[in-house]
Amino acid sequence: MQAWWRTNGENWVRQFRFVIVEHRGISQDWQWSEPQLEMLQQYCRANQFLVDCLNSEDQVSDAVRMEIEETLLLPLTTIISGCSTDLI
Numbered sequence: 001m002q003a004w005w006r007t008n009g010e011n012w013v014r015q016f017r018f019v020i021v022e023h024r025g026i027s028q029d030w031q032w033s034e035p036q037l038e039m040l041q042q043y044c045r046a047n048q049f050l051v052d053c054l055n056s057e058d059q060v061s062d063a064v065r066m067e068i069e070e071t072l073l074l075p076l077t078t079i080i081s082g083c084s085t086d087l088i
Contacts, residue, residue, distance in 0.1 A: 047073060 020026045032040065050068050053060060060068075071078075 050072060054065060054068060
């Protein structure tokens, strides 16, 4: 899969973007800097970690589970400003 992605990934993304713009009118030409890309990757990894925790067999309290589910994918500033102090 990685070999296919290295060989065909750029062309696939270009074609996919064309289909989205053409049929859905959705268009964003993101110009991410390297630090922004790294931060986005960290954000994605952190959210995947939380999903893995929720799906694990380990015990997660109901309060923590609810807090994770309610804040998953929210911006960090939103999470911090509304987070229960007893869960920090």
